[in-house]
Amino acid sequence: MSRRLAVLLLSSLLVLAGCASHEQNEDSTAKPDTEATFPVTIGSVTIDSQPTRIVSLSPSATETLFAVGAGQQVVAVDSYSDYPKEAPHTSLSALSPDPEAIAGYRPDLVVVAADNTGLAAALAKTGTKTLVMPDAKNLDEAYAQFVELGKATGHQAEGESLANQTRSDIDKIVAGTPKPAKPLSYYYELDQTYYSATSATFIGQVLGRFGLTNIADGNDPSNSGGYPQLSAERILQADPSLIFLADSTCCGQNAQTVGARPGWNTLTAVKQGHIFALDEDIASRWSPRIVDLARAVSDAVTRAEQ
Missing domain, CATH: 3.40.50.1980 (Nitrogenase molybdenum iron protein domain)
Known part of the structure; x- marks a missing residue:
């Protein structure tokens, strides 16, 4: 780890x-x-x-x-x-x-x-x-x-x-965000070894306000304390609509590096350009700047629906 x-x-x-x-x-x-x-x-x-x-x-x-x-x-x-x-x-x-x-x-x-x-x-x-x-x-x-x-x-x-x-x-941001015609799934990346955050975590709760489906949940969102390590195969099989990167600043991850991973060019999020780098501090703290996090998620959902 x-x-x-x-x-x-x-x-x-x-x-x-x-x-x-x-x-x-x-x-x-x-x-x-x-x-x-x-x-x-x-x-x-x-x-x-x-x-x-x-x-x-x-x-x-x-x-x-x-x-x-x-x-x-x-x-x-x-x-x-x-x-x-x-x-x-x-x-x-x-x-x-x-x-x-x-x-x-x-x-x-x-x-x-x-x-x-x-x-x-x-x-x-x-x-x-x-x-x-x-x-x-x-x-x-x-x-x-x-x-x-x-x-x-x-x-x-x-x-x-x-x-x-x-x-x-936050309520206004959520209310003003387009409601997807069909549920959008997402993969939330904490690091390059595919650790993620489920909907049982704080970040998962925030993203859940937008009606998104978390591919890390599996049968039990509380598994691994809400921070399971996924496999590349599981992510590829889930084919998320959106990818959120919380490892862009620390680890240099972006749309190009994600798309270059073996097999990832087949993912819907990669093909449609729906890869979003988040401010890692804002995405990891329960501070007043969660408004900025909500706004970033709203922008991602809006972009995916255009």
């Missing part, structure tokens, strides 16, 4: 991305919002006062924190958090978080996608709260996290507004 895919599966659909290192800014503590109401409880975590020094170890959470207006409160983000550009990028690892390195930023709140290493317990010894924002399994869970991160940072109204606006935007 490729390292890129291992990161995707083991750390909340993270993809490999470049990172830049910034010096720790001791003067970056954000001023508290006097209008925010605290304490607030998110899940099992109670946050006593508005956090002013946040460390985010989740690319999806990083994007959302900035989108709800909490960007000035963020003092450090992990090496995979490459958006937005103004985020204070560091070499902190989201896969193998180092409590000592994180504590060096003097955070009062740490946001992670998972805690499989006892990070929360280690940071609790320093008085730091750890908020786990796990993989969103569907759009509703993503919207709920927008609200929760807003609430946790003193921007509840902004979080609710972001959730409502994102939901509305």
Whole structure:
């Protein structure tokens, strides 16, 4: 299995991305919002006062924190958090978080996608709260996290507004997309060894909004945790109408390279030019940029119906 895919599966659909290192800014503590109401409880975590020094170890959470207006409160983000550009990028690892390195930023709140290493317990010894924002399994869970991160940072109204606006935007995109005369099938490629994502995954749920049939589902979409490795023979036999590539930037895949694979020139998607490269970050995160993902899928369906 490729390292890129291992990161995707083991750390909340993270993809490999470049990172830049910034010096720790001791003067970056954000001023508290006097209008925010605290304490607030998110899940099992109670946050006593508005956090002013946040460390985010989740690319999806990083994007959302900035989108709800909490960007000035963020003092450090992990090496995979490459958006937005103004985020204070560091070499902190989201896969193998180092409590000592994180504590060096003097955070009062740490946001992670998972805690499989006892990070929360280690940071609790320093008085730091750890908020786990796990993989969103569907759009509703993503919207709920927008609200929760807003609430946790003193921007509840902004979080609710972001959730409502994102939901509305996606609903409008779906409603405005042509309905295929007959169901369109698709193959979603994570890497060149034919790992894919079924309709049981977050990405599969988004594409499912457009009435597309996922060839990776088989008899059980939850098989292999929703990320099965297909064979070239299975893909050729399924003959998908559309091919979505989530390995264009990392691995140089495009319509030409796909069409050059043995036997793939016979596929409907290849013959009709319905191969679509997706932004790999947008396609792997449950952040507000899922609107851009929905728009890309809509454009693909529209093109296929022309």
